[in-house]
Amino acid sequence: MENVKAVVVFSGGQDSTTCLFWALENFAEVEAVTFDYNQRHITEIECAKNITRELGIRHHILDMALLNQLAPNALTRDNIEVKDGEDGELPSTFVPGRNLLFLSFAGVLARGIGAKHIVTGVCETDFSGYPDCRDVFIKSLNVTLNLSMDEPFVIHTPLMWLNKAETWKLADELGAFSFVREKTLTCYNGIISDGCGECPACMLRQKGLQDYLKVRGEC
Ligand SMILES: [Zn+2]
Numbered sequence: 529m530e531n532v533k534a535v536v537v538f539s540g541g542q543d544s545t546t547c548l549f550w551a552l553e554n555f556a557e558v559e560a561v562t563f564d565y566n567q568r569h570i571t572e573i574e575c576a577k578n579i580t581r582e583l584g585i586r587h588h589i590l591d592m593a594l595l596n597q598l599a600p601n602a603l604t605r606d607n608i609e610v611k612d613g614e615d616g617e618l619p620s621t622f623v624p625g626r627n628l629l630f631l632s633f634a635g636v637l638a639r640g641i642g643a644k645h646i647v648t649g650v651c652e653t654d655f656s657g658y659p660d661c662r663d664v665f666i667k668s669l670n671v672t673l674n675l676s677m678d679e680p681f682v683i684h685t686p687l688m689w690l691n692k693a694e695t696w697k698l699a700d701e702l703g704a705f706s707f708v709r710e711k712t713l714t715c716y717n718g719i720i721s722d723g724c725g726e727c728p729a730c731m732l733r734q735k736g737l738q739d740y741l742k743v744r745g746e747c
Pocket residue numbers: 714715716717718719723724725726727728729730731
Protein backbone atom coordinates (compact mmCIF):
# COMPACT_ATOMS: atom_id res chain seq x y z
CA MET A 529 0.00 0.00 0.00
CA GLU A 530 1.35 3.36 -1.00
CA ASN A 531 -0.11 5.29 1.90
CA VAL A 532 -0.18 3.39 5.13
CA LYS A 533 -1.15 6.03 7.62
CA ALA A 534 -4.51 5.87 9.37
CA VAL A 535 -6.54 8.10 11.66
CA VAL A 536 -8.80 6.34 14.15
CA VAL A 537 -11.89 8.11 15.48
CA PHE A 538 -11.38 7.32 19.11
CA SER A 539 -13.58 7.75 22.18
CA GLY A 540 -11.84 5.50 24.67
CA GLY A 541 -14.71 3.01 24.56
CA GLN A 542 -14.67 -0.71 23.79
CA ASP A 543 -15.46 -0.35 20.10
CA SER A 544 -13.05 2.39 19.16
CA THR A 545 -10.24 0.87 21.26
CA THR A 546 -10.72 -2.40 19.40
CA CYS A 547 -10.53 -0.37 16.17
CA LEU A 548 -7.30 1.21 17.40
CA PHE A 549 -5.73 -2.23 17.84
CA TRP A 550 -7.12 -3.28 14.45
CA ALA A 551 -5.50 -0.22 12.87
CA LEU A 552 -2.15 -0.90 14.58
CA GLU A 553 -2.27 -4.36 13.00
CA ASN A 554 -3.15 -3.07 9.53
CA PHE A 555 -1.30 0.22 9.08
CA ALA A 556 2.30 1.26 9.54
CA GLU A 557 1.35 4.54 11.19
CA VAL A 558 -1.67 5.26 13.36
CA GLU A 559 -2.93 8.45 14.98
CA ALA A 560 -6.11 8.92 17.00
CA VAL A 561 -8.66 11.71 17.15
CA THR A 562 -11.07 12.34 20.03
CA PHE A 563 -13.88 14.86 19.94
CA ASP A 564 -14.55 16.88 23.05
CA TYR A 565 -18.20 17.94 23.05
CA ASN A 566 -18.65 18.35 26.82
CA GLN A 567 -19.58 14.74 27.33
CA ARG A 568 -21.25 14.24 30.68
CA HIS A 569 -18.16 12.64 32.06
CA ILE A 570 -14.78 14.15 31.45
CA THR A 571 -13.51 10.67 32.34
CA GLU A 572 -14.15 9.74 28.71
CA ILE A 573 -11.48 12.16 27.45
CA GLU A 574 -9.09 11.17 30.27
CA CYS A 575 -9.61 7.51 29.46
CA ALA A 576 -8.88 8.15 25.76
CA LYS A 577 -5.73 10.12 26.71
CA ASN A 578 -4.47 7.33 28.97
CA ILE A 579 -4.97 4.65 26.33
CA THR A 580 -3.19 6.54 23.56
CA ARG A 581 -0.36 7.46 25.94
CA GLU A 582 0.07 3.84 26.94
CA LEU A 583 0.07 2.67 23.32
CA GLY A 584 2.39 5.49 22.23
CA ILE A 585 -0.09 6.85 19.71
CA ARG A 586 -0.25 10.52 18.70
CA HIS A 587 -3.56 11.82 19.99
CA HIS A 588 -5.52 14.78 18.64
CA ILE A 589 -8.33 16.21 20.77
CA LEU A 590 -10.67 18.49 18.86
CA ASP A 591 -13.06 20.88 20.52
CA MET A 592 -16.60 20.18 19.32
CA ALA A 593 -18.46 22.08 22.01
CA LEU A 594 -20.71 23.52 19.32
CA LEU A 595 -22.34 20.10 19.00
CA ASN A 596 -23.63 20.44 22.55
CA GLN A 597 -24.79 23.96 21.77
CA LEU A 598 -26.68 22.78 18.68
CA ALA A 599 -28.10 19.53 19.96
CA PRO A 600 -28.32 19.05 23.73
CA ASN A 601 -28.85 15.38 24.55
CA ALA A 602 -28.49 12.77 27.27
CA LEU A 603 -24.74 12.40 26.70
CA THR A 604 -24.07 16.05 27.38
CA ARG A 605 -26.77 17.18 29.82
CA ASP A 606 -27.26 15.78 33.29
CA ASN A 607 -30.93 16.71 33.28
CA ILE A 608 -31.74 14.52 30.27
CA GLU A 609 -32.26 10.88 31.18
CA VAL A 610 -30.43 8.12 29.29
CA LYS A 611 -33.08 5.85 27.86
CA ASP A 612 -33.74 3.62 24.89
CA GLY A 613 -36.10 4.87 22.23
CA GLU A 614 -39.63 3.48 22.32
CA ASP A 615 -42.01 2.88 19.43
CA GLY A 616 -39.55 3.80 16.73
CA GLU A 617 -38.27 6.88 18.54
CA LEU A 618 -34.52 7.49 18.61
CA PRO A 619 -32.78 6.88 21.98
CA SER A 620 -32.16 9.97 24.15
CA THR A 621 -28.43 9.40 23.61
CA PHE A 622 -28.73 10.15 19.89
CA VAL A 623 -26.72 13.23 18.92
CA PRO A 624 -28.04 14.45 15.56
CA GLY A 625 -25.28 14.77 12.98
CA ARG A 626 -22.56 13.43 15.27
CA ASN A 627 -20.92 10.99 12.88
CA LEU A 628 -21.43 13.33 9.93
CA LEU A 629 -19.51 16.04 11.78
CA PHE A 630 -16.93 13.78 13.44
CA LEU A 631 -16.01 11.95 10.24
CA SER A 632 -15.90 15.19 8.27
CA PHE A 633 -13.48 16.71 10.78
CA ALA A 634 -11.52 13.44 10.87
CA GLY A 635 -11.22 13.78 7.08
CA VAL A 636 -9.90 17.33 7.33
CA LEU A 637 -7.42 16.19 9.99
CA ALA A 638 -6.40 13.18 7.87
CA ARG A 639 -5.64 15.47 4.95
CA GLY A 640 -3.58 17.71 7.23
CA ILE A 641 -1.41 14.87 8.52
CA GLY A 642 -1.16 13.03 5.20
CA ALA A 643 -3.32 10.02 6.06
CA LYS A 644 -5.57 8.36 3.49
CA HIS A 645 -7.28 5.93 5.83
CA ILE A 646 -9.95 6.78 8.40
CA VAL A 647 -11.11 4.11 10.85
CA THR A 648 -14.36 4.28 12.80
CA GLY A 649 -16.09 1.82 15.13
CA VAL A 650 -19.63 2.38 13.90
CA CYS A 651 -21.73 -0.74 13.71
CA GLU A 652 -25.01 -1.57 12.02
CA THR A 653 -25.51 -5.00 13.59
CA ASP A 654 -26.66 -3.99 17.05
CA PHE A 655 -28.57 -1.20 15.37
CA SER A 656 -29.74 1.02 18.18
CA GLY A 657 -31.57 3.33 15.84
CA TYR A 658 -28.71 5.70 15.08
CA PRO A 659 -29.09 6.46 11.36
CA ASP A 660 -25.48 7.67 11.10
CA CYS A 661 -24.12 4.24 12.08
CA ARG A 662 -25.48 2.59 8.95
CA ASP A 663 -23.18 1.25 6.25
CA VAL A 664 -25.03 3.19 3.55
CA PHE A 665 -24.37 6.46 5.40
CA ILE A 666 -20.65 5.72 5.76
CA LYS A 667 -20.33 4.84 2.05
CA SER A 668 -22.19 7.98 1.08
CA LEU A 669 -20.01 10.15 3.33
CA ASN A 670 -16.85 8.51 1.96
CA VAL A 671 -17.83 9.64 -1.53
CA THR A 672 -18.69 13.14 -0.28
CA LEU A 673 -15.42 13.52 1.62
CA ASN A 674 -13.40 12.43 -1.39
CA LEU A 675 -15.25 14.85 -3.66
CA SER A 676 -14.98 17.70 -1.17
CA MET A 677 -11.21 17.51 -0.88
CA ASP A 678 -10.31 15.68 -4.09
CA GLU A 679 -8.63 12.95 -2.05
CA PRO A 680 -8.84 9.14 -2.23
CA PHE A 681 -9.79 8.58 1.42
CA VAL A 682 -10.95 5.15 2.49
CA ILE A 683 -13.22 4.92 5.54
CA HIS A 684 -12.79 1.57 7.29
CA THR A 685 -15.49 0.13 9.57
CA PRO A 686 -14.08 -3.12 10.98
CA LEU A 687 -17.03 -3.55 13.35
CA MET A 688 -19.84 -2.77 10.90
CA TRP A 689 -21.24 -6.31 10.70
CA LEU A 690 -20.09 -7.68 14.07
CA ASN A 691 -22.31 -8.17 17.09
CA LYS A 692 -20.95 -7.30 20.56
CA ALA A 693 -19.69 -10.84 21.20
CA GLU A 694 -17.84 -10.82 17.88
CA THR A 695 -16.29 -7.46 18.76
CA TRP A 696 -14.85 -9.06 21.93
CA LYS A 697 -13.62 -11.93 19.77
CA LEU A 698 -11.87 -9.48 17.44
CA ALA A 699 -10.19 -7.78 20.43
CA ASP A 700 -9.07 -11.21 21.61
CA GLU A 701 -7.67 -12.13 18.18
CA LEU A 702 -5.74 -8.86 18.21
CA GLY A 703 -4.25 -9.81 21.59
CA ALA A 704 -6.12 -6.96 23.26
CA PHE A 705 -8.92 -8.68 25.18
CA SER A 706 -7.70 -7.81 28.69
CA PHE A 707 -6.59 -4.34 27.66
CA VAL A 708 -10.02 -3.55 26.21
CA ARG A 709 -11.85 -5.10 29.15
CA GLU A 710 -9.85 -3.29 31.82
CA LYS A 711 -9.02 0.09 30.32
CA THR A 712 -11.96 1.21 28.23
CA LEU A 713 -15.02 3.23 29.18
CA THR A 714 -18.44 2.39 27.74
CA CYS A 715 -20.64 3.16 30.76
CA TYR A 716 -22.97 6.19 30.59
CA ASN A 717 -22.26 6.70 34.30
CA GLY A 718 -18.55 7.16 33.67
CA ILE A 719 -17.30 3.98 35.37
CA ILE A 720 -14.34 2.41 33.61
CA SER A 721 -13.92 -1.32 32.74
CA ASP A 722 -17.04 -3.40 33.54
CA GLY A 723 -18.93 -0.20 34.43
CA CYS A 724 -22.05 0.35 36.57
CA GLY A 725 -23.72 -2.72 35.10
CA GLU A 726 -27.09 -0.98 34.91
CA CYS A 727 -27.12 1.59 32.13
CA PRO A 728 -28.05 0.55 28.55
CA ALA A 729 -24.40 0.74 27.41
CA CYS A 730 -23.21 -1.50 30.27
CA MET A 731 -25.96 -4.01 29.67
CA LEU A 732 -25.10 -4.29 25.99
CA ARG A 733 -21.38 -4.60 26.75
CA GLN A 734 -21.95 -7.20 29.50
CA LYS A 735 -24.23 -9.30 27.35
CA GLY A 736 -21.70 -9.40 24.53
CA LEU A 737 -18.92 -10.24 26.95
CA GLN A 738 -20.88 -13.10 28.54
CA ASP A 739 -21.84 -14.46 25.12
CA TYR A 740 -18.23 -14.39 24.03
CA LEU A 741 -16.91 -15.94 27.24
CA LYS A 742 -19.42 -18.77 26.77
CA VAL A 743 -18.06 -19.38 23.28
CA ARG A 744 -14.54 -19.27 24.66
CA GLY A 745 -15.63 -21.87 27.26
CA GLU A 746 -14.87 -19.79 30.31
CA CYS A 747 -18.21 -19.74 32.05
ZN1 LIG B 1 -23.04 1.80 33.08
